[in-house]
Amino acid sequence: MSVITIVYTVLMYTATLILVGGVAYRINKYARTPAPLKIPTTPAPTTRGGVVMRLGREVVFFQSLFKSSKWTWLFGWIFHFSLLLILLRHLRYFLNPIPTWVVLIQPFGKYAAFGMVIGLGGLWARRIFVDRVRYISSPSDHLMIVLLLAIALSGLTMTYVAHTDIISLKAFVLGLIRFDWQPLPPDPALLLHLGLVATLMIVFPISKLLHAPGVFFSPTRNQVDNPRERRHLAPWAAQLETSERS
Amino acid sequence: MAKANFETPQLKEYPVIPLIQEGVMAHSKPFTAKAEFQADLGFPGELPENWQEIAINKMGELLGKYRSLQVYLDSCVKCGACTDKCHYFLGTTDPKNMPVARQDLLRNVYRRYFTFAGKYFPKLVGAVDLTKDVLDDWYSYYHQCSQCRRCSVYCPYGIDTAEISMAAREIMDSVSVGQKYCNEIIGKVFKIGNNLGLPKPALADTLEGLEEDVKEDTGVDVRYPLDEKGAEVLLITPSADFFAEPHVDGLIGYGKVFHQAGTSWTLSSYASEAANFGMFIGSYENMRKVALRIREAALDLGVKRIIFGECGHAWRVAYSFLNTLAGPFDFLDPRYPVPQHICEFTYDLIQRGALTLDKSGNDHRRLTYHDSCNVARASRMGDKPGGQFEIPRAIIRACCNHFYDMPADTVREGTFCCGGGGGILTDDLMEVRVKGALPRMEALKSVVEEHGVTHMAAICAICKSQFSKVLPYYGFSMDQIVSVHQLVSDAIVLGDKQ
Numbered sequence: 001m002s003v004i005t006i007v008y009t010v011l012m013y014t015a016t017l018i019l020v021g022g023v024a025y026r027i028n029k030y031a032r033t034p035a036p037l038k039i040p041t042t043p044a045p046t047t048r049g050g051v052v053m054r055l056g057r058e059v060v061f062f063q064s065l066f067k068s069s070k071w072t073w074l075f076g077w078i079f080h081f082s083l084l085l086i087l088l089r090h091l092r093y094f095l096n097p098i099p100t101w102v103v104l105i106q107p108f109g110k111y112a113a114f115g116m117v118i119g120l121g122g123l124w125a126r127r128i129f130v131d132r133v134r135y136i137s138s139p140s141d142h143l144m145i146v147l148l149l150a151i152a153l154s155g156l157t158m159t160y161v162a163h164t165d166i167i168s169l170k171a172f173v174l175g176l177i178r179f180d181w182q183p184l185p186p187d188p189a190l191l192l193h194l195g196l197v198a199t200l201m202i203v204f205p206i207s208k209l210l211h212a213p214g215v216f217f218s219p220t221r222n223q224v225d226n227p228r229e230r231r232h233l234a235p236w237a238a239q240l241e242t243s244e245r246s
Numbered sequence: 247m248a249k250a251n252f253e254t255p256q257l258k259e260y261p262v263i264p265l266i267q268e269g270v271m272a273h274s275k276p277f278t279a280k281a282e283f284q285a286d287l288g289f290p291g292e293l294p295e296n297w298q299e300i301a302i303n304k305m306g307e308l309l310g311k312y313r314s315l316q317v318y319l320d321s322c323v324k325c326g327a328c329t330d331k332c333h334y335f336l337g338t339t340d341p342k343n344m345p346v347a348r349q350d351l352l353r354n355v356y357r358r359y360f361t362f363a364g365k366y367f368p369k370l371v372g373a374v375d376l377t378k379d380v381l382d383d384w385y386s387y388y389h390q391c392s393q394c395r396r397c398s399v400y401c402p403y404g405i406d407t408a409e410i411s412m413a414a415r416e417i418m419d420s421v422s423v424g425q426k427y428c429n430e431i432i433g434k435v436f437k438i439g440n441n442l443g444l445p446k447p448a449l450a451d452t453l454e455g456l457e458e459d460v461k462e463d464t465g466v467d468v469r470y471p472l473d474e475k476g477a478e479v480l481l482i483t484p485s486a487d488f489f490a491e492p493h494v495d496g497l498i499g500y501g502k503v504f505h506q507a508g509t510s511w512t513l514s515s516y517a518s519e520a521a522n523f524g525m526f527i528g529s530y531e532n533m534r535k536v537a538l539r540i541r542e543a544a545l546d547l548g549v550k551r552i553i554f555g556e557c558g559h560a561w562r563v564a565y566s567f568l569n570t571l572a573g574p575f576d577f578l579d580p581r582y583p584v585p586q587h588i589c590e591f592t593y594d595l596i597q598r599g600a601l602t603l604d605k606s607g608n609d610h611r612r613l614t615y616h617d618s619c620n621v622a623r624a625s626r627m628g629d630k631p632g633g634q635f636e637i638p639r640a641i642i643r644a645c646c647n648h649f650y651d652m653p654a655d656t657v658r659e660g661t662f663c664c665g666g667g668g669g670i671l672t673d674d675l676m677e678v679r680v681k682g683a684l685p686r687m688e689a690l691k692s693v694v695e696e697h698g699v700t701h702m703a704a705i706c707a708i709c710k711s712q713f714s715k716v717l718p719y720y721g722f723s724m725d726q727i728v729s730v731h732q733l734v735s736d737a738i739v740l741g742d743k744q
Contacts (some may be wrong), residue, residue, distance in 0.1 A: 033312070033313040033317075034312075036311065037567055041624075046629075046630075056585070059403065064399065064400055065325070068400030069400075072327055076325065125327065127326075131266050132326055132330065132341065135266055135268075135341045136344065136346050137323070138372035140363070140369050140371045141371070187275050206321060207363060207371075210404055211293075211322070214317045214320055215404070218321070219337070220398050221411075227565060227567070
């Protein structure tokens with residue numbers, strides 16, 4: 001087995017562990033930290049079902065972003081929706097046999113990479129040209145866009161410029177899943193693409209990409225507006241009361 | 247007070263997002279609280295030698311106690327959606343008044359001490375050490391936030407800068423850097439019962455005077471009772487209602503409404519304050535201590551209901567937090583929500599046809615309505631979401647013939663703060679207050695020009711005080727701000743129903 005295969009096998013396992021472990025750690029932290037006060041941004045839903053709808057609108061349509069900035073919404077939504085299609089399309093490299101619906105979205109998924117580039121390009125342009133957004137950007141904010149753009153462009157190269165050995169790639173991926181390791185085709189575009197994706201996975205739990213789980217734990221969005229009907233009390237706040245009585 | 251040295255911004259025909267001008271508001275700092283007043287609230291009086299360590303520990307403690315803080319410090323992607331939403335940014339052009347930049351003052355320190363990236367690659371993610379300069383920036387810019395939550399409406403993750411600025415103020419208090427205005431006021435509530443330090447005899451005197459005035463005006467004996475045991479309703483109202491203009495006209499209105507409803511009510515000298523500045527400084531303990539006075543007063547007076555007068559942040563604490571802080575209220579009449587807003591009470595009476603309102607009583611006014619931020623974005627009235635917008639407007643329409651809303655993006659959930667909320671309503675922050683009022687003043691100007699509006703009604707003591715002070719800076723007059731229950735007062739027909 002070549003050095004490249006060994007390096008990438010180790011890298012992919014490491015990246016997966018860090019991504020899953022890191023995000024699980026953060027989610028656990030968010031879930032365990034109490035929200036002592038009712039702070040939904042009102043008007044807010046008065047039922048749990050209403051909250052599910054509100055979060056659904058935020059996650060699927062980016063409702064609040066739509067209210068605030070149409071350009072950011074447009075580029076942001078194109079980018080995220082394209083990324084979703086691309087991720088789903090990539091399931092064909094992980095599943096055998098390939099489910100019909102994955103086959104069906106393949107043509108759209110292939111073009112979605114252009115959507116991803118357009119979306120990221122628009123967001124980056126805002127970051128560079130709008131003075132307010134430029135002011136709040138750190139080097140890491142630019143690098144994150146560069147990373148995602150490089151992933152999209154290296155992927156596009158393999159789809160439209162220089163095809164990679166996709167059969168061997170799938171064997172490599174399935175080998176990782178089945179712990180039956182197979183050689184990785186030493187194609188530069190593929191190596192770059194996989195390396196960047198692994199970087200993204202590793203960076204995810206220690207970066208602003210935590211906005212993905214974060215939105216579900218945001219008290220201004222996920223709380224039910226019923227403070228008068230139901231007493232809401234965090235454990236540490238309840239302790240203030242017990243310590244007074246004793 | 248020396249006259250503040252700054253220029254009032256120009257009112258433009260259409261709102262314009264300004265270009266940023268770095269550091270133009272860095273000089274703005276409120277007076278700090280003296281050591282003796284810090285002690286009343288359980289805070290140190292002098293900056294301890296190891297203040298960095300104490301502050302970082304406090305931040306760690308708050309991260310464990312408030313999910314909002316933990317999630318919001320992690321989740322921001324710097325998309326810029328909030329950058330043009332803060333009235334203080336629009337009025338001052340200082341980029342640190344953009345919500346995300348204001349949060350970053352704390353977030354950069356959080357990253358440095360609590361995250362992998364900030365510990366090992368600080369430059370890359372903009373993480374910074376907690377230095378005296380950073381602390382100065384915190385003190386300056388966390389006192390240019392009115393905790394109005396407008397940014398939280400527009401953030402794709404609902405990040406609420408109010409949560410961040412409350413945490414920052416609590417961290418600063420933990421190392422003695424407290425704000426004079428808020429902290430002295432909280433001390434007064436603990437000692438005397440209200441923000442203004444009005445003792446019981448002064449209150450009784452004022453209320454007696456009101457009874458005489460109303461009798462003289464209307465010929466009717468409308469009562470303004472204090473500490474009357476066995477009354478049905480305990481009214482908790484901001485202490486500004488006892489004497490400030492136009493607040494007191496609202497209090498006169500509440501009395502007339504109770505009179506017509508035939509509902510017995512009382513004020514309490516022990517809990518003679520609706521405001522709860524404990525929220526502004528992010529101190530759960532102090533907020534709770536203030537709130538518990540209301541519970542004690544209700545128990546002591548044996549009332550069946552609690553109703554709050556016109557006050558924005560007080561209604562947030564009342565509606566959203568009171569049950570948490572001072573509940574359960576199982577000793578009150580379960581047929582009514584606890585607490586209720588005076589507007590809910592009046593609206594119910596109007597719906598039932600129990601009030602006779604003569605709209606011509608307000609024909610000398612053409613009205614618009616300013617949604618107070620805490621009522622609009624942090625509470626509700628009635629049983630439907632958005633009742634906090636509809637109910638006050640329904641009351642105004644029932645009392646006035648001429649009502650016109652300001653532009654859609656400046657009212658309801660998108661309402662602009664008056665510029666004085668969140669503990670900013672002090673003369674030492676006059677420049678921030680005047681500049682922060684700019685977006686509201688532009689919106690007001692547009693309805694003044696389009697519909698000949700003469701008055702703006704509000705249901706918040708801070709908004710009313712703030713507007714009486716800043717309206718003249720923009721060429722309006724101070725009496726153009728009115729209380730909603732002042733309009734009720736001028737329209738209500740006292741005596742038997744005709």
